[in-house]
Amino acid sequence: MLRIFDKVSDIQSVLSKERAGEKSVGFVPTMGALHAGHLSLIAKSKQENELTVASIFVNPTQFNDKRDYALYRRDLEGDSKMLEDTGCDLLFAPSVEEMYPNESYKTLDFNPGPMGERLEGAHRPGHFAGVAAVVKRLFDIVQPDKAYFGQKDYQQYLIIRKLVSDFEMPIKVIPCPTEREESGLAMSSRNERLSPEGRKQAALIYKVLSKAKEQISDKSMSLSEIRQKALDSLERNGNFKADYFDICSAEDLHAATEQERATERLVICTAVNLEGVRLIDNVLA
Ligand code: AMP
Numbered sequence: 562m563l564r565i566f567d568k569v570s571d572i573q574s575v576l577s578k579e580r581a582g583e584k585s586v587g588f589v590p591t592m593g594a595l596h597a598g599h600l601s602l603i604a605k606s607k608q609e610n611e612l613t614v615a616s617i618f619v620n621p622t623q624f625n626d627k628r629d630y631a632l633y634r635r636d637l638e639g640d641s642k643m644l645e646d647t648g649c650d651l652l653f654a655p656s657v658e659e660m661y662p663n664e665s666y667k668t669l670d671f672n673p674g675p676m677g678e679r680l681e682g683a684h685r686p687g688h689f690a691g692v693a694a695v696v697k698r699l700f701d702i703v704q705p706d707k708a709y710f711g712q713k714d715y716q717q718y719l720i721i722r723k724l725v726s727d728f729e730m731p732i733k734v735i736p737c738p739t740e741r742e743e744s745g746l747a748m749s750s751r752n753e754r755l756s757p758e759g760r761k762q763a764a765l766i767y768k769v770l771s772k773a774k775e776q777i778s779d780k781s782m783s784l785s786e787i788r789q790k791a792l793d794s795l796e797r798n799g800n801f802k803a804d805y806f807d808i809c810s811a812e813d814l815h816a817a818t819e820q821e822r823a824t825e826r827l828v829i830c831t832a833v834n835l836e837g838v839r840l841i842d843n844v845l846a
Pocket of ligand 1: 591598747
């Protein structure tokens, strides 16, 4: 049975009792509008912990685009049903006032370093500062043993890993593979804003990423040629506007060099706009 809390003090008192019984706690932070990608994180936490906690909070401070914040689907009832069916134990779904009783909770003295300036950091000013502050607040409330993050938001995963390391929090950050629709499109709460035609077109994103991955391993083209070809394929499809398509080090997201191609783990990351919806995806190479 899923137990739902909207007050910090209520979930904290339940969690402190559960922890006293030495139960390990797994945590999955989300913004709701849940889909099978989120549920795969819950399932992984259930496998690895005695107690699984999810949170749903559409965090205003991480949205640089007010329209995106306003359009974000809120459906606590539907989400709770999905969490219950997946066997999640506790849900924390606070109001904005509960999360931010004063302004000091909205900011954090944390610097993700150069990787915070790249990709999403370059295109969504203030986004990662908002993410870091809210995740730190949620970690302080829930104090999980393990926290689960999707590789779909690869840069976010790396930044949270650094956050936990910089603040010496005793939390293991677990990356989880990207769940995709049959077409290859990465599942996202924002996909539902696409028209049926747009959703079909959006399958191109994963095709282009996969092609670039092949080209990286077959070595017939330089990284800059691969990148340019990918941008051309995305933009040839008249409705896409790419914010970036970059081949990066999977460790810290710096732009990969030809020398690193053979020796480093790489990640190919892209963000595109389609029908007024911003979609991101990546593949490890
Ligand atoms: P969100 O609600 O979009 O903030 O996402 C909450 C968590 O679910 C984040 O760790 C995301 O990376 C993860 N997530 C979102 N979409 C997917 C997906 N398609 N596959 C796996 N994890 C995902």
